[in-house]
Amino acid sequence: MKRFYREVATEAHGSAWRVTLDERPIKTAGGRALIVPSKALADALAAEWAQQGEVIDATGFVLRDMVDYAIDVVAARRSEVERAIVAFAETDTLCYRAEPDEALWEHQQQHWEPLLTTAERRWDIHFERISGIIHRPQPAATLTRLAMAVAAQDDFALAALQTLTSLAGSLVLGLAALEIEADIPRLWAAANLEEDWQAELWGRDSEAVARQLQRGVLFEAAANMVLLRERVT
Numbered sequence: 078m079k080r081f082y083r084e085v086a087t088e089a090h091g092s093a094w095r096v097t098l099d100e101r102p103i104k105t106a107g108g109r110a111l112i113v114p115s116k117a118l119a120d121a122l123a124a125e126w127a128q129q130g131e132v133i134d135a136t137g138f139v140l141r142d143m144v145d146y147a148i149d150v151v152a153a154r155r156s157e158v159e160r161a162i163v164a165f166a167e168t169d170t171l172c173y174r175a176e177p178d179e180a181l182w183e184h185q186q187q188h189w190e191p192l193l194t195t196a197e198r199r200w201d202i203h204f205e206r207i208s209g210i211i212h213r214p215q216p217a218a219t220l221t222r223l224a225m226a227v228a229a230q231d232d233f234a235l236a237a238l239q240t241l242t243s244l245a246g247s248l249v250l251g252l253a254a255l256e257i258e259a260d261i262p263r264l265w266a267a268a269n270l271e272e273d274w275q276a277e278l279w280g281r282d283s284e285a286v287a288r289q290l291q292r293g294v295l296f297e298a299a300a301n302m303v304l305l306r307e308r309v310t
Contacts, residue, residue, distance in 0.1 A: 078133045085127040087119040094119035098126060107149035111141075114233065118144070118305040139298045140305075147236035158235060162242050162251070163224045167215055169204065170246040170268065176208050181274055188267055196249045200226060204249075223248060230255070233306045240299040244268065244292050254300045257307075261300050265293050 082098035093112045095102050096119055103126075105111050113119050118140075125138050151158050171189045175181040193204055202219040227248075230238055234255060242251030245268035254264050266273070269289060276285070 085123045087123050096123045105145040105148050114306050143236050147232045151232040151235050159227050162227050165242045166223045166248040171249050172204050174208050234303050237299040237302045244296045255303050265296050
């Protein structure tokens with residue numbers, strides 16, 4: 078599609094903000110008004126539109142896609158989205174370790190255990206650690222508490238959390254990435270620990286590297302969206 082607008086701007090809409098193209102407010106993919114809670118998020122969305130060339134590249138709308146999802150999907154089907162996110166806690170990546178006599182287990186202990194114990198302290202829960210791939214149920218109280226934490230997020234944070242959690246295969250990492258002072262590179266490295274371990278042993282595949290980098294961009298963008306939607310100015 079060719080670029081069909083010249084000017085991109087943001088404007089206040091009540092206590093919220095929206096993006097305009099040639100003074101016309103944009104809508105979501107579902108046809109709803111695209112209104113966001115902060116000027117910072119609106120400015121970031123506007124930047125995606127402004128950076129487009131003569132031909133629009135749909136892959137350049139990472140934030141817009143997540144905002145659209147928040148407005149079109151999360152707002153309409155919150156309980157469904159919440160259940161899908163909480164399901165990751167049942168098989169959280171950080172809980173599944175190698176056998177204790179393997180070198181990978183030591184690596185997982187070093188990088189995963191501090192993240193898992195931090196989550197346990199924060200949410201007052203307990204996770205079962207599993208060596209191997211055989212599924213072991215997590216305590217019902219843990220899942221209930223995490224479901225409450227997920228339900229407490231607003232629509233925009235929930236859209237970001239779904240992206241973060243699905244990319245990481247871990248609700249623990251997803252929730253950690255929502256924190257204002259979150260170390261996003263560390264969290265993304267934790268999500269890719271096993272893949273990187275295998276790559277160090279057997280070599281890196283160029284396609285796998287490119288895929289990981291692309292997914293990392295999405296992970297960072299999702300975490301950034303949460304910060305932007307909270308920023309007042």
